[in-house]
Amino acid sequence: MTDCLISTYCKGRCLHFGSVSFKSNNNKVFVNGYPLILRSDYPSIANCQFKLGSTPHPCRFAKWAKYTKKVLVNGTSVIMNQFSGRCFAADNALQGLAIVSSIQRKVIGR
16 A cells, blocks of 8 residues: 555544544645645544443544654654554543545655
């Protein structure tokens, strides 16, 4: 799989079909007009239907484990698409993986 860099163009979801929203504090480096997502950005998750028993316990944000080593924006690594995002609830409980369902394919990183 190609190591494409994730931008705000990309789409994703949690395992419970919540929508991952990629927003970035990066205002310097863009791909096709969309800012790249930095390691310090935590994509938010909406509409997750996960429950613990009958109590809602939705995914709220994601963190990525795969980052660029050579591509930096203001000294911060950029997230890559290697499906290694992890979803967390508001209480920081790990709830599964974040899946990137659409990516930009023009820029890759290492």
